[in-house]
Amino acid sequence: MDYGLIAFSSTYAAIYAQKVLKPVAPVQVMPVLREISASCGIALRVEPAHWGAARAALAACELAPGEYAFYAVSSDPPALRVRPVGAQEP
Amino acid sequence: MSQQIDARGKACPIPVVLARGAISQGESAFTVRVDNPTAVENLKRLADNQGYTAQVQGGEEDFQVDFRRSGAPAADAPAAPQAPAAGAWTLLVGRDIVGDGSRELGSNLMQMFFYTLTQSDNPPATVIFVNGGVKLPTLDPQIPAHLQALLAGGCRVLVCGTCLNYYQLTDKLQAGTVSNMYDIVSALEEAGKVVSL
Numbered sequence: 320m321d322y323g324l325i326a327f328s329s330t331y332a333a334i335y336a337q338k339v340l341k342p343v344a345p346v347q348v349m350p351v352l353r354e355i356s357a358s359c360g361i362a363l364r365v366e367p368a369h370w371g372a373a374r375a376a377l378a379a380c381e382l383a384p385g386e387y388a389f390y391a392v393s394s395d396p397p398a399l400r401v402r403p404v405g406a407q408e409p
Numbered sequence: 410m411s412q413q414i415d416a417r418g419k420a421c422p423i424p425v426v427l428a429r430g431a432i433s434q435g436e437s438a439f440t441v442r443v444d445n446p447t448a449v450e451n452l453k454r455l456a457d458n459q460g461y462t463a464q465v466q467g468g469e470e471d472f473q474v475d476f477r478r479s480g481a482p483a484a485d486a487p488a489a490p491q492a493p494a495a496g497a498w499t500l501l502v503g504r505d506i507v508g509d510g511s512r513e514l515g516s517n518l519m520q521m522f523f524y525t526l527t528q529s530d531n532p533p534a535t536v537i538f539v540n541g542g543v544k545l546p547t548l549d550p551q552i553p554a555h556l557q558a559l560l561a562g563g564c565r566v567l568v569c570g571t572c573l574n575y576y577q578l579t580d581k582l583q584a585g586t587v588s589n590m591y592d593i594v595s596a597l598e599e600a601g602k603v604v605s606l
Contacts, residue, residue, distance in 0.1 A: 334513055347551050348520035361517050
């Protein structure tokens, strides 16, 4: 995995998650990759070193598990590989 | 003795205007005294563009910038206008959010915009920040890193010095070059296309 990506069910959830993650893990705001969704949306990029902390913080916050999803992203476009990461998966 | 121009206490872009005046009079050597580092940088850039060398002496609030003609022709001497490179475009950013409405959403959109720009096959040749846009290369937690990536790819980033001064952000610039309206207007004139945010 080159970096982790968190996608959200709503813009509000994405903005709320930024506030949750700010003291926990550095994130970059980026568009949801076309490989994940064709619709416009806010995603958060998390570097591998902060992946675990970011996931733990979201699991402990008020967002329901269905309001966000984790993806592992490898390589650069056009050879981009995006793999959903399950809740129990490290 | 070469001409001495005392531009201390004069706001941007007056020192550059005075130096341009000396150049247009055909002075091959002259000295401009200014009282701040931004004016020094603007004068050095003017010298580069006009075929002069610039030696800087002094410091703190009294800099002497010695101009010497280096033999190269003046960059803005009358000449046939140059056609912009095919596909070259300039991005003009005059605010720190995208669109009207929510500042929170607009700030996210601006960060996403610059993130995506770094992935582009056709990034802008020049990015210009004016007015509230100068908050992006200074205060934003994410965009300065994107600008560094664009700079590494050959993009030019110009940040309005007057605007940095107005918002008291001059010492917080993290990416790009403190610039003046001459450079900004030149960049816009040279652009094949200007996109304004």
